[in-house]
Amino acid sequence: MSGRAVTITEVARHAGVAVSTVSYVLSGKRAISADTRRRVLDSVRKLGYHPNAGARALASRRANVIALVLPLRAGMHVPVLMQFATSVVTAARQYDHDVLLLTADEGPDGIRRAAASALVDGLVLMDVELHDSRVPLLRELAEPSVLIGFPADTAGLTCVDLDFARAGALCVEHLAERGHREVALLGAPAVVYERGTGFARRTREGFTEAVARHGLTGVALPCEETFEQVAAAVGELLAARPGLTGLVVHNEAAVNHVLGALRQHGRRVPQDVAVVAICPDDIAERSSPALTSVLIPAEEVARQAVRLLMDKLEGHAVPEGTLLEPRLTVRDSTAADRD
Amino acid sequence: MSGRAVTITEVARHAGVAVSTVSYVLSGKRAISADTRRRVLDSVRKLGYHPNAGARALASRRANVIALVLPLRAGMHVPVLMQFATSVVTAARQYDHDVLLLTADEGPDGIRRAAASALVDGLVLMDVELHDSRVPLLRELAEPSVLIGFPADTAGLTCVDLDFARAGALCVEHLAERGHREVALLGAPAVVYERGTGFARRTREGFTEAVARHGLTGVALPCEETFEQVAAAVGELLAARPGLTGLVVHNEAAVNHVLGALRQHGRRVPQDVAVVAICPDDIAERSSPALTSVLIPAEEVARQAVRLLMDKLEGHAVPEGTLLEPRLTVRDSTAADRD
DNA sequence: GCCTCTCGTCGAAGCGCTTCGATAATCGGT
DNA sequence: ACCGATTATCGAAGCGCTTCGACGAGAGGC
Numbered sequence: 001m002s003g004r005a006v007t008i009t010e011v012a013r014h015a016g017v018a019v020s021t022v023s024y025v026l027s028g029k030r031a032i033s034a035d036t037r038r039r040v041l042d043s044v045r046k047l048g049y050h051p052n053a054g055a056r057a058l059a060s061r062r063a064n065v066i067a068l069v070l071p072l073r074a075g076m077h078v079p080v081l082m083q084f085a086t087s088v089v090t091a092a093r094q095y096d097h098d099v100l101l102l103t104a105d106e107g108p109d110g111i112r113r114a115a116a117s118a119l120v121d122g123l124v125l126m127d128v129e130l131h132d133s134r135v136p137l138l139r140e141l142a143e144p145s146v147l148i149g150f151p152a153d154t155a156g157l158t159c160v161d162l163d164f165a166r167a168g169a170l171c172v173e174h175l176a177e178r179g180h181r182e183v184a185l186l187g188a189p190a191v192v193y194e195r196g197t198g199f200a201r202r203t204r205e206g207f208t209e210a211v212a213r214h215g216l217t218g219v220a221l222p223c224e225e226t227f228e229q230v231a232a233a234v235g236e237l238l239a240a241r242p243g244l245t246g247l248v249v250h251n252e253a254a255v256n257h258v259l260g261a262l263r264q265h266g267r268r269v270p271q272d273v274a275v276v277a278i279c280p281d282d283i284a285e286r287s288s289p290a291l292t293s294v295l296i297p298a299e300e301v302a303r304q305a306v307r308l309l310m311d312k313l314e315g316h317a318v319p320e321g322t323l324l325e326p327r328l329t330v331r332d333s334t335a336a337d338r339d
Numbered sequence: 340m341s342g343r344a345v346t347i348t349e350v351a352r353h354a355g356v357a358v359s360t361v362s363y364v365l366s367g368k369r370a371i372s373a374d375t376r377r378r379v380l381d382s383v384r385k386l387g388y389h390p391n392a393g394a395r396a397l398a399s400r401r402a403n404v405i406a407l408v409l410p411l412r413a414g415m416h417v418p419v420l421m422q423f424a425t426s427v428v429t430a431a432r433q434y435d436h437d438v439l440l441l442t443a444d445e446g447p448d449g450i451r452r453a454a455a456s457a458l459v460d461g462l463v464l465m466d467v468e469l470h471d472s473r474v475p476l477l478r479e480l481a482e483p484s485v486l487i488g489f490p491a492d493t494a495g496l497t498c499v500d501l502d503f504a505r506a507g508a509l510c511v512e513h514l515a516e517r518g519h520r521e522v523a524l525l526g527a528p529a530v531v532y533e534r535g536t537g538f539a540r541r542t543r544e545g546f547t548e549a550v551a552r553h554g555l556t557g558v559a560l561p562c563e564e565t566f567e568q569v570a571a572a573v574g575e576l577l578a579a580r581p582g583l584t585g586l587v588v589h590n591e592a593a594v595n596h597v598l599g600a601l602r603q604h605g606r607r608v609p610q611d612v613a614v615v616a617i618c619p620d621d622i623a624e625r626s627s628p629a630l631t632s633v634l635i636p637a638e639e640v641a642r643q644a645v646r647l648l649m650d651k652l653e654g655h656a657v658p659e660g661t662l663l664e665p666r667l668t669v670r671d672s673t674a675a676d677r678d
Numbered sequence: 679g680c681c682t683c684t685c686g687t688c689g690a691a692g693c694g695c696t697t698c699g700a701t702a703a704t705c706g707g708t
Numbered sequence: 709a710c711c712g713a714t715t716a717t718c719g720a721a722g723c724g725c726t727t728c729g730a731c732g733a734g735a736g737g738c
Contacts, residue, residue, distance in 0.1 A: 005457065007725085008724065018688045019688090019725080020689075020690090020725095020727075020728095023725070024686095024727095027726080030687090031685060048455070050456045051456060051725070052397070052456060052725070053402070053458040054396030054402060054724080055397045055693090057393030058391070058397050058695085058724080058726090059692080059693055059727080060725075060726055060727090063393060068440065070428075079418055079421075082421045085440065086442050089440050093449075098441075099439065099440045100404070100440070101440045102437075110432075114437070118391050118392055119392040226624070227627030228627050231627075256566075256595055285565075286564050286565040286566070287565075288596075346694055347694065347695065357718045357719070358695080358696095358719090359698095359718065359720090360718075363697095363716095368696090369717090371717085372716060390694080393695090394696090394723090395695055397694080398694075398696040398697080399697085
């Protein structure tokens with residue numbers, strides 16, 4: 001529709017002021033009389049002025065855009081990623097920034113390109129792994145960055161994540177309170193542990209530690225994601241540990257298969273086996289029975305990540321690690337009325 | 340690390356040529372001698388030059404960025420969305436473009452802002468609904484756009500999607516070939532149909548049409564997403580239609596519940612009931628039994644969408660609607676050996 | 679009533695790039 | 709050996725904005 005975009009020059013002419021005055025009205029970086037301000041804002045509205053992003057970026061050396069870098073491994077717990085992404089966008093908009101989406105398949109070069117071309121002012125990396133190949137690059141980049149997830153060495157970085165060790169422990173504590181003495185963790189597929197994914201390992205550590213601390217017996221097992229494999233694993237587990245009454249499941253894709261397998265093996269939930277999951281709320285709610293769970297607070301993690309990045313952009317110092325406290329929601333799968 | 344970014348001026352000086360020459364080497368818009376080209380490229384490499392995106396956008400009136408606009412309703416079939424998103428990014432990079440992520444919660448204003456500020460050159464909208472509030476805006480925007488999904492009125496737009504009507508029909512045809520005479524479609528939750536979501540309705544239409552065409556009997560039902568509701572619905576369906584032997588499921592979240600419910604009701608798949616799903620391959624593969632399915636070809640849809648957008652950016656005319664042909668993968672859930 | 683401040687505004691200088699027109703240098707064609 | 713076409717390169721004019729220093733006009737101090 002519009003032929004050519006309205007420029008600041010036209011706004012200035014229309015309002016009868018200098019271009020710089022319009023700029024100052026819009027940025028608030030210098031005092032402007034109420035009268036002038038009103039006239040300028042009227043013209044802005046009347047003409048439908050939108051500052052040109054490129055020109056602004058060029059002159060101010062700030063693009064007002066941050067990069068959101070997708071994880072190396074797509075395909076894993078994908079729904080949560082989408083939540084992260086939308087929350088990062090929403091949070092960034094709160095600071096008047098937009099979000100550029102970068103994938104892994106360009107590798108570190110994509111990050112370097114976006115940063116070096118001043119396309120973005122800073123970076124948020126999703127789902128960082130223990131030995132993440134993107135991390136070394138971040139250390140040498142002029143642009144600030146924030147990681148969602150903790151690599152092995154966090155020196156010189158800024159990392160945010162749910163405290164998965166606490167989450168694992170919290171599940172155990174909940175089961176211990178409910179009187180369970182023998183528990184198991186069904187975690188991520190084996191390959192995920194081998195790859196050294198931080199959150200999977202940290203959950204397991206928290207689980208193991210809490211089991212010891214409460215004097216329980218417990219095993220931690222990886223868990224594949226097809227129904228057959230899950231059913232077989234659950235079968236073996238039940239056979240090997242007849243006294244088992246509590247299960248912690250940290251695997252979104254498998255959690256419903258676990259419930260199906262228990263059903264198939266004639267175990268009632270929660271009467272025979274109580275189940276606590278670490279998964280999004282919607283999955284917990286639509287399972288049968290509804291699952292007591294610790295959710296991954298994607299929105300809060302994202303908000304924190306963006307806040308930290310904005311702080312860094314302003315030149316403030318920020319902590320190296322920020323761990324978010326997990327919260328457990330009790331639902332039917334650990335209901336008190338055991339028999 | 341780097342103090343200040345390398346500019347084209349420094350490259351020009353280092354290579355002993357004019358700034359414009361460097362520009363032409365990089366853009367290829369004018370002939371440059373092999374020798375000069377080599378010298379310039381050497382300097383570019385040696386100095387680690389990356390063109391400043393803002394300056395480039397300002398001078399060329401092209402940001403080389405496209406917007407990816409998330410659907411109004413997040414939360415639905417979310418994994419596919421993530422696939423779309425990553426595929427759009429990958430496809431865009433092929434054309435040397437980056438992707439800006441826009442959410443719905445700013446509403447149409449976000450789209451207008453990004454377009455008017457020349458932050459982006461064009462838009463791809465994900466998961467468009469029949470009466471999508473963003474569509475009117477697109478018509479008046481100077482920037483070209485492509486929709487993933489079909490609104491009710493596609494006049495003046497460019498839309499891409501899987502041919503869901505064909506997908507629904509394809510499932511029926513497959514069941515008919517296998518000798519099934521009485522079939523049912525379990526679709527999206529009722530609310531999705533009420534909202535007028537295009538792909539849900541179109542699948543249903545294709546299903547209904549194919550049922551009639553093949554002289555089968557069939558019903559199409561909405562399908563909620565908790566195990567209890569699915570189990571109840573399946574129970575009623577089996578009771579009401581004792582002759583039912585074929586099921587089409589178009590609901591990613593419910594498909595595993597459907598299998599669980601059939602198991603619970605003592606029906607074997609595929610011996611008693613054959614099941615065809617419209618869902619991503621990974622879900623179909625990790626179900627038990629593995630599901631014959633029509634997948635949503637997110638990657639191809641995204642690639643087409645980006646290609647069409649690039650065509651429009653170049654000023655080419657493109658078709659209003661592009662429907663992608665569905666393909667059915669046969670797996671265990673409709674295995675031939677019925678008894 | 680003079681001097682100094684502060685406040686509000688202006689003009690101009692870039693920011694780093696693309697692109698247009700001009701200028702040299704080189705090339706066949708005859 | 710001269711002329712018009714190419715071909716390769718340069719210089720300069722913006723693109724639309726921010727920001728710096730300057731400046732006129734009131735305000736306040738003495």
